[in-house]
Every structure is written in C-alpha cells, then in structure tokens.
Amino acid sequence: MDTMRDEKRKAIPAIGFYPQEEISTGTTLIAMEYNGGVVVGTDSRTSAGSFITSRATNKITPITDNMVVCRSGSAADTQAIADIAKYHIDVYTMTENKPVTIYRSSQIFRQFLYNYREQLSASVLVAGWDEELGGQVYAIPIGGFVSRQRSTASGSGSTFVQGFLDSQWRPNLTLEECKAIVKQAVGLATFRDGSSGGVVRLAVINKAGSQFELFRPDKPGFPFVQTPTPHLSFPPHIEQVL
C-alpha cells in the first residue's frame, strides 16, 4: 500500500507532515430530541496525530432537507459513506416518489458500516425529522449497531459529558432549552478533550427543514467553561512568584 521509501518516512512537524497518522475527527458529537425535532451540535477539530489539520471542519453533513449525519472517526471513511448513503437515499426518493424515512436512512447507513466493518473506522449519528415519527436520532457506532436515542453523545469528547447530558435531559424540551443544553455539552467536552476544539456548530432539524448555526470563540455566544481557580500557594514551603 505505502510506496514511500523508509528514509523518507520521518515526520516533519514544522510543515505538519506525519506520514503514519491517519486524518481523523477525534470528535465531540451531541444529538438530542426536543418537542418538535432534533438539535445536533459538534466541535470542528480534525487532526492527524497531534497536528490539527483543520480547526473549522463541518462534521454535520446534510443528507436531505430534513436529515443530517454527524460524522466521527476517519474523515475519509465517513465522507465516503455519507456520499454513498446520500446517493442511495436520493435514488430511493426519486424512484418511490416520496421521502425516505429517517429510520430507513439509518438502516442504509448501517448496511455500509456493518458490511465493511473490518475495513472502516467510522461512526455516525443520523438525525432528522419525518412525518411518521417526528424528530429522531439514530446512533451507529463502529460495528454497525443501530439504536434510537433521545439524547446521545459520540466521539472522543463524549465521555466527558455523559453525566452532564443525563442530568439535563428531560421529556418535551423546548427548542431553546435543547439548544442551550447541546451547546453547553459541546463546550464542556471541547474544554476537557484534547482531540476536540475549534468552533461549535449547531443544527436544528424539524418540520421546516434544517437551520445551521456557528459559534466562534471570538464572538458572543460561545460556551466558555468556568473552572475553580487554582490554589497558588502550594506547596506551602515554596514561595510563589506572581
């Protein structure tokens, strides 16, 4: 596979060349149902090892007017799968002359993620709205197991916010409440997870379609995290120079 000669395989950090590292979205993805649809939120970091390949990636990929897929894992694999699944969903929409349900779309994603599970490193959240079941979130982790979730987090940053999400979710959230929780969760995860960062992207999917929002750290609305201030005089026998 790799035709590069051994002596040329050394990393050159100065120009960001890390030949052995796969480019991946070591990600934070949050998705949550509210009373009229779903809200999804992501960070925007794409890295190759310790190098940040992109700090403003869009990990929320639109599939139809009423459905998005949030991608995590190998950037190449998830982009390819999103493209292929979108193609299939578009063809079914045309031949059957009506929209493909979110559930069936999640099963189409599953086909690829399961059939090629040995070769792929990809995990997605399929989120959308349809006439049959309203707002829906389907989580598909690496093996291709599909489960419907009311609130879920995925990617490397997810471990830091599971408890937060459990404490915040309740039935019949309003849009504004749900957006606030999702944004806060992405902010918290991004703060603690080294592989997540950059901006926060939100998408709201409901009957009206999809609305996308961006929150930058240098603009109002970014979810900054307030941590306890450290004790500066520790250990006590050493004089601190301030």
Add this chain to the structure above:
Amino acid sequence: MSSIGTGYDLAASTFSPDGRIFQVEYAQKAVDNAGTMIAIRGKNGVVVVADKLISSKLYTDNANPRMFNVNDNVGVAVAGNYPDGFALKNYAYGEAMKWLKDYREPMPIQNIANSVAEYIHIHTLGISRPFGAGAFFMSWNKQTGGRLFLVEPSGLNYEYKAWAVGKHRQAAKAEIEKLKIEELDVNQLVKEAARIIMVVRDENKDKNVQIEMGWVGEQTNGKYEEVPSEVVTAAEEWAIAKLDEDDMDD
C-alpha cells in the same frame, strides 16, 4: 388477431408491424380464461375471492391454494397458470425478505407490487416466455387504509378500488359497480363477494368449483389472513339465500 400465422407471434422478442407483442397477449389469455377472481377494497379492509376449479375428487381439502402471505401485512392472490403464479408469489416473498433484512421493516405494498411488475416485465422482453399469471396484492393499515394492486402478465401495475380477472370478469365488475363498496365493512364484503362469484357462474359449465377467500383489514389487525372456512361457508349460505330471494322477486 388477423396477424396470427404471419410469424409475428412466435416469440416475445418480436413486435408485430402494428406494435403488438402477441406472446404477451397470449399470456394474458391464460389469466382471462382462468377461474374468476375478484378483489374489493371496502370501508375497513380488502377482500379477495377466487372461484377455484377442483379438477379431482382425490385432492385433499384446500389443496393448491391461490392466496398467500408475502409478509405479515401483505397478501398475494394469483390467477392464471398455477406454477407461474406460484413462482411469482415466491419471488415476491423473496423480495420482502430481502427488504426486511436490508431495512429492518416490512416491505410496503407499493414496493412489492413495483418489484414484481418489473420482474414480470423483464419476461416480456423476449429472453424467455412471459408469465401466464397475474397477481393481486392487498394490505390495510390505519395510516393508508386499504390498498389493492394488480400486476398483469405484461408487467402493467395499477392500483384499484376493486377489480376482477378471469373467465367472468366483465359480469363481476358490473356487479361490483352496483355496490357502494366504500361503505361496506369486510364482513359484508365477504358476503357480497361470494354472491358475485356465484351470480356470474355459468350453471352448465362451472361445476366442481370451490370458493377461496382472503382478507386484510381492521378486524385482522392489519394482518393478511385466509378467511376461516366457517366464514366462507356462512357467506356462501347467505349468498344462496340472497340469490333465491332475488329470483322470487323476478
């Protein structure tokens, strides 16, 4: 068919000069000459009834049924050449199983009908002989109500409120049109359908016949089922009484 004998009817791969495919038309005749089969969509379900010729007294009861489940919710009733119909039912069943595996949900009736129609149509292109059978597909659920499709040997696929195929289809359709089928529930439909099958029968020719029925509706909870034999018998008795009554009036 004045063009018969001119060599344009020897294969389905040949068009006649006026744009017809005789092999496909002959295949349609296999359905047209078969026992009458009618299907009616009513207020809360769909009923299908077939008049079946019992060609030997040695057959076991209910041998060689013409009605089957494609999945829990969709029924198929085949008319015409029996082995061809059986093959169609097997194909539909296979497609429904594939759909279930791929999408983890039952295959919708529209997709089943389309897929069988496409399969039948491929057999009209001259690769092999066409199917000498047609197939009714029926389903019912709360969201869509009753649905009824017929796929013909040409690959034609239409959705109907009610339809009839087979020997006495014209008379049967005329009888159906006299009913307000939208207002009838499946229990009434079963009776009326039995009556229509009996009234269109040719007393002299149609002997050793038996009625077979299938239904899907609110009372079967959206599942396609064979109509229980007591219900069929009751419908036949009702129909005979009704026909006698009508004769008295005349």
